[in-house]
Amino acid sequence: MSLLLLCWILFYINALTIGGGYAMLPLLQREFVDKHHWLTNQEFLDAIAIGQLSPGPLTVMNAFIGFKLHGLTGSLLAVICSYLPSLIIVTLAVKYYYAYRESEFIAAGFTGIKSAVIGLLAAVAVSLGNTSLVDPGTFAIALCSFACITFTRIDPSFIILGAGLIGAFFF
Template sequence: MIYWELFISFVKVGAFSFGGGYAALPLIQEEIVDNHQWLTIQEFTDLITISQMTPGPIALNSATFVGNQIAGIPGGLVATIGAVFPSVIIVTILAMIYMKYRNLDSLQYVLKALRPVVVALIATAGLSILITSFWGDQVIGISTVKLTAVAIFAICLTMLYKTKLDPVLIMLFAGILNVVAGMASSLVG
């Protein structure tokens, strides 16, 4: 039964995650955190970090990780197949249609109309991760903000814009900063 639930959950993610990995984040969160409670929101945030650091698309990395956490290696395989299955079918059909009708103006208008929707999905996912990082499960407010997380975010954002460093190195740096900050606060507290 758990294999079927994993498969169906990630078929939904694979079928409705238009716009790439970041656009899929709200759908992944709804399935694994909200609907099934397979992970907490904090574990989901950690999952996104790990999924970005490992090679491959976020949705597939998430499927493999969640499936493995829930039902071992077979669960990881089932969830990953579920995430890929709709894409294989949809891309094959769309490629055939696109090759036949690619010169139609109406098709080009439809593709242009989808772009703002994708941007909105990415923004929603980014805000969700930002809120979880800065406040966790607490009520959002100035007094409950995690100042260390805000500082690390500001430092890393500045590094992204001011240097040509690889984003993976900046994520590694952020992890090191967080460990050092955690060790310093445990020594002080």
């Protein structure tokens, strides 16, 4: 039963979030951490890190979550349910592209959603920050990581690996 529920959650989240893989984090956190307690905040952070470290889109983190909850079956179903909505919606959008693009309605709605997603992500950052920023050292790492990713072209994966190394030696 909880396998079906996992599929449904990933399906609806992927069908409804505009604005990239990160836009899904608030919904994933609500469902997996707050509502069903399938993951702790720490494990959710680990899942984001692993999604970022794996090549390809961030959403492959769903394979990690699926595996953690239900093994190999869970991870494969998680992948299918994550990309099925895209397959359906994008093929429709290609067919009706011109109508889709010209729709003032859709563009206006998206502006609203994209703005809200920023606020939601900020709330997620606060809640995860409460878990992971516990001392001056972790604060410093977060600040450096922010600055490096925002203002240089260094790949975020390297920043994350570097932070892991710093952790291994200094924490």
